[in-house]
Amino acid sequence: MKFENVKCVGIMGAGVMGGGIAQNAILCGTKVIVRDLTDEINDKAKETILNGRFGLKGGLERGKQTQEEYDKAVSLLNFTTDSEDLKDVDLLIEAIGGGDSGRLEDKPLKLKIFAEMDEIIKKEAAFASNTSTFSITDLAAATKRKEQFIGMHWFSPANIMKLVEIIHTEDSSEETFQLMVDVCEAWGKIWVKVKDIPGTDSGFIGNRVMGAARREAMAIVKDGIASPEDVNKAMINGFRWPAGPLFISGPGARSGWQ
């Protein structure tokens, strides 16, 4: 699949990430169809995209978009509860959560969804997973389109944070990698290239580095060396981090951005 042929992007999951990715795409002129399990979930996602803390209405009020750009973006936003409605999309971005497992993400569930969507979606379409941890090679194995399968890992809030990690496997084709590069550039993202290691579920660049920093920060607090507030203060003022490594209060990457 080449970028000039991408007319519509399917997004699985209307949660924190799926909604943010959809908002980013429509603002850059790409039609999306977002699929989640119920109309209530889809309605909540639409409300966040329009009126949330980082929503489109705020952008309009602050003069970041004109009324015309706002109207165009809203016209490109579609929701469904029926996976079959995604059959003609040119690119599928998977951003589903952990389902009944209660975890943030669930590998068996992702494998099941990818196998189902592989049957439904046209053969030429590319598939991308927004997983934070699972090996992309392992997820691709659920499909018959390993050359067109890649990782596309966003950061929250997805429509604000610039970074996307593009994770390629041994099988990902050059064309699929280039598609991700072109999508990132068209959608105003900064991308980095990451090689997938099959059989490892340890995440990519950002979460591994941040995980190490958080573990060390927690050890400092646990050992009674400093308070969580002072650990954050040290990193913000000593190293110019925009925020400390320890979550203390307020909205965060996993709580949503209403």
Ligand SMILES: NC(=O)c1ccc[n+]([C@@H]2O[C@H](COP(=O)([O-])OP(=O)(O)OC[C@H]3O[C@@H](n4cnc5c(N)ncnc54)[C@H](O)[C@@H]3O)[C@@H](O)[C@H]2O)c1
């Ligand atoms: N939150 C973050 O900071 C963050 C950052 C990067 C990547 N991710 C990854 O993105 C994915 C989604 O995370 P999130 O934070 O958006 O989770 P979330 O819980 O906010 O949203 C997940 C959505 O998936 C939906 N879902 C479950 N099963 C589905 C199915 N069969 N079909 C369609 N939708 C289904 C749920 O109903 C829910 O609305 C996870 O893999 C997560 O690891 C999260």
